[in-house]
Amino acid sequence: MITMKAKYALKALGRLALAPPETPVLIADIAEQEGIPRKFLELILAELRQHGFLHSRKGRGGGYLLAKKPEEITIAAVLRVLDGPIAPVSCLSRTAYQRCAECRNETTCAVRLVLKDAHAASLHVLETTTLADMVRRAAEEGEPPRVLRYSI
Numbered sequence: 001m002i003t004m005k006a007k008y009a010l011k012a013l014g015r016l017a018l019a020p021p022e023t024p025v026l027i028a029d030i031a032e033q034e035g036i037p038r039k040f041l042e043l044i045l046a047e048l049r050q051h052g053f054l055h056s057r058k059g060r061g062g063g064y065l066l067a068k069k070p071e072e073i074t075i076a077a078v079l080r081v082l083d084g085p086i087a088p089v090s091c092l093s094r095t096a097y098q099r100c101a102e103c104r105n106e107t108t109c110a111v112r113l114v115l116k117d118a119h120a121a122s123l124h125v126l127e128t129t130t131l132a133d134m135v136r137r138a139a140e141e142g143e144p145p146r147v148l149r150y151s152i
Contacts, residue, residue: 002047004083008036009044013053013078014138017070017131024056024063044082051081079126086123089113 011034019025027045030037048054066073069148079086080095087093091100091112096143103109 002079003083005040006079006143007045008034008041009078009082010075010134011036012041013046013048013066013073013131014135015062016054017135019065022065024061024065026063030064041081046080047082053078053081066131071130071136073131074127075129075131075134076123077127086126088119092116092119109119 012030015030015034018026022124027038028041029042030036030045031041045054045056049056049064049067052067054064054066054117056062077088085096087096088097089100089112090096091103091106094117099106100112103112106112123146
């Protein structure tokens, strides 16, 4: 499960991905549109800026904008920065591997074997899905356009 911080970050990044290129978006607008507490969002966006996902502009016409194209930012990259390793157990982590202290043999550990397949499948999705994919999928799943019918 991801943290609320990561969930809010993905929502905010999705909102920024919808903005025209080089167009800053105000924190207040993101917070209102996505239902995110503003103070919490400020901390999240500052952290994302520190890790190179965002740029910010101050003053009139300022706000936040993506530092990279939405097609270049993967969901896995965002999750790793905000939540740390993605693996369900440390012995499966690519970035923070640690052998489990109680484990006698990793190759025959039943827990590791079951989680390994599930982890590989979810990791593939997270590493190959970008912000652009996330936004596109939300648009595809959205409410279909209303058709007006007239009869005379």
